Amino acid sequence: MDAAAATSKAMFAGGCFWCMQPVFDAAEGVIRTEVGYTGGAKEDANYERVSAGDTGHVEAIEVTYNPEKISYAKLIDLFWENIDPFDAAGQFADKGTQYHTVVFYGNDDEKRIAEAAKEALRGRHPEKPVATQLQPATPFYAAETYHQDYYKKNALRYNLYKHGSGRVSRLKELWGE
Numbered sequence: 001m002d003a004a005a006a007t008s009k010a011m012f013a014g015g016c017f018w019c020m021q022p023v024f025d026a027a028e029g030v031i032r033t034e035v036g037y038t039g040g041a042k043e044d045a046n047y048e049r050v051s052a053g054d055t056g057h058v059e060a061i062e063v064t065y066n067p068e069k070i071s072y073a074k075l076i077d078l079f080w081e082n083i084d085p086f087d088a089a090g091q092f093a094d095k096g097t098q099y100h101t102v103v104f105y106g107n108d109d110e111k112r113i114a115e116a117a118k119e120a121l122r123g124r125h126p127e128k129p130v131a132t133q134l135q136p137a138t139p140f141y142a143a144e145t146y147h148q149d150y151y152k153k154n155a156l157r158y159n160l161y162k163h164g165s166g167r168v169s170r171l172k173e174l175w176g177e
Contacts, residue, residue, distance in 0.1 A: 007031060008067045010075050011038055011104035011137055013058035014083040015091020018150040019162055020061040023082045029070025034062045035150075036142040039102060045141040053096050060104070062140050072110055076103060076117045081175050085121060088131035093165035101132040111136075 014020045017035035024033045037045035040056030050057045063075060083101050084091060090099035103118075105111040114134045122130055142148075151158040162168060 006066055006068065007064050008072070009106065010063045010065065010072060010110070011060055011106075011140060012063070012075075012079045013039065013060040013100060013102040013104070014079060015059065015094050015099045015101065015167075016161070016165070017059040017061055017143065017147065018158055019165075019167055020079075020082065021149065022151045023078055024061060024063045024075070027065075027070055027075070027078060029068075029074075030063055030065045032064040034064075034140075034142050035147050036060060036062060036140050038062075038104060038138050038140045039135065040138070043139075043141075047144055047147065050098050053098050056097070057141070058098050058100055058102055059143075060102070060140065062142075073113050073117065076114060079103065080117070080121060082171065083132070084170055084174060085130050085132040086125070086128045088129075092167045092170055103132065103134050104137040105134060106137045 012020065021033050021035055024030050037050045037055070037057040038060045039058045040050075042049070042055040042057070045055050045057045049055050050059065065075065085101060089095045091101065103114045105114050111134065118130055118132065118134060
């Protein structure tokens, strides 16, 4: 099997893309992550246009992974554990359509897995409507270089943002330690 055949890609929107990258980077079987924009109809998305909320795109992460080492279902589990799937307005301190949560599926198998995962989440929390959307994958536009690996390049600022946004406390409230 050649290297290209041994990899797959998954896309998720979990609010601020800076906070999604370390989660997936740390997962065994993940080869590479890239933050960017997807889900909108306009081409050539960039931070300025997306953050203004006028492109229809969301901040997202593209995960390249080895499906022999980590399953698509496990990636979705990681996604759920690092978002508030019940917040229809955005994520934590970031509100607006560009911060909505979405699982972007690439084929019918991924759609089926995502639907089953969402249904399981509903079963665990029947009192809360799940706001996370499931949508077919659309073109992914890589974010500007300064956004890539932000948590590594600007660790202090990243950690201040992550804690200050309420992400850490809300995730503990939702999912425990």
